[in-house]
Ligand code: C2E
Ligand code: CA
């Protein structure tokens with residue numbers, strides 16, 4: 064306990080120096096988190112905005128820490144990315160999401176599970192093979208997983224990312240550009256990337272009811288996606304008015320607190336079965 068308290072503050076703010084003692088103990092703690100089963104898979108629903116039904120969920124990790132409680136991802140994901148631990152975490156989330164897709168299918172719900180990947184994952188040439196090995200025994204079709212990647216993760220090393228993404232796409236995984244509009248947007252790369260979906264960043268969606276510029280950005284992104292043959296998802300859907308605006312603009316899917324907050328995976332199937340569109 065003394066040890067975890069000692070590095071507690073680091074999770075909350077410090078920029079960790081990779082070699083420091085504190086950083087080593089946080090890394091040790093994270094390894095234990097996996098071994099001791101402290102990570103939790105939360106799921107947030109994705110809805111078809113035209114038809115109103117549940118089409119999938121985004122897998123979002125939380126750390127159920129023995130003394131700190133439920134730690135949000137932004138307090139350990141950046142550190143995990145910095146140290147390379149993210150690969151172990153991504154594998155954990157991917158296999159959890161795949162198992163959940165299987166469980167939902169067995170319960171009569173065809174859901175697509177979205178999983179976030181980081182730059183480090185894209186740089187791992189063995190990733191496609193690892194994912195395939197994980198999915199085969201579960202009999203989960205690659206198309207029931209969607210891999211979300213941010214523009215900045217791709218632009219770190221675009222050629223290498225492109226090669227991994229092409230490989231994953233050829234295997235049948237759906238690919239989505241996350242936080243679209245906030246990274247170093249490169250339309251030239253967007254054109255070359257084998258993506259299926261654009262996910263409009265929540266900052267635009269949350270502001271569009273009061274700011275005309277945000278509303279225009281949302282509208283243009285929906286048009287851009289459709290013109291490129293991609294489907295488009297709005298995240299940060301917080302009000303019934305936002306739903307109406309997005310549906311009117313032709314946005315395909317929505318995700319946000321108005322529909323449902325991320326919930327423990329154990330609650331999702333019951334939630335989805337009782338969901339009624341407004
Ligand atoms: P993200 O991928 O952009 O995920 C969406 C975040 O927006 C989630 O925060 C979600 O709870 C939040 N959100 C969804 N709807 C609304 C809404 O209507 N209003 C508001 N204000 N927020 C909403 P969360 O779960 O805290 O995750 C934060 C970030 O942590 C994620 O952003 C993602 O970048 C990262 N993350 C979470 N889980 C994983 C993971 O398993 N792997 C990786 N690499 N990153 C993860
Ligand atoms: Ca995401």
Ligand code: CA
Nearest residue numbers: 241242264298
């Ligand atoms: Ca996002």
Ligand code: CA
Nearest residue numbers: 241242264265
């Ligand atoms: Ca984000």
